[in-house]
Amino acid sequence: MPQFGGLIIPLGFLAIFYFLIIRPQQKKEKKVKEMRNNIKVGDEIITIGGIYGKVIKAKEDVVTIEVGADKTKLVIARWAIGNTVSKTDEE
Structure with missing residues (x-):
């Protein structure tokens, strides 16, 4: 021992x-x-770079989001999603 x-x-x-x-x-x-x-269509997200957007299309590895007042579309990788925005966070 x-x-x-x-x-x-x-x-x-x-x-x-x-x-x-x-x-x-x-x-x-x-x-x-x-x-x-x-993540599904209609969710509001924040990317790891700090961009707020609304999901308009979600595929396997790629998500298309809409950002800004002019509704610019950005295609981002799914791993770049930092967080989802809940309604209580906005208020």
Whole structure:
């Protein structure tokens, strides 16, 4: 049993590292991926570059959004969607 005594502290640190850093990051990535996959026509989004727009067409990897007063259309990659805008955020 003495030969395993030196492994207890590194394994403890590894467990703490996993539960404080790795696991929360995986949950966050899963939530963002789910949000991006659930984007549908009519949703208002914010891109990772800070552009607000309304989804007018959604394909597998590409989303077309409408931005500005003159309704300019932009084609962006689905991974570039940063967040969706809810009605409570606008108020």
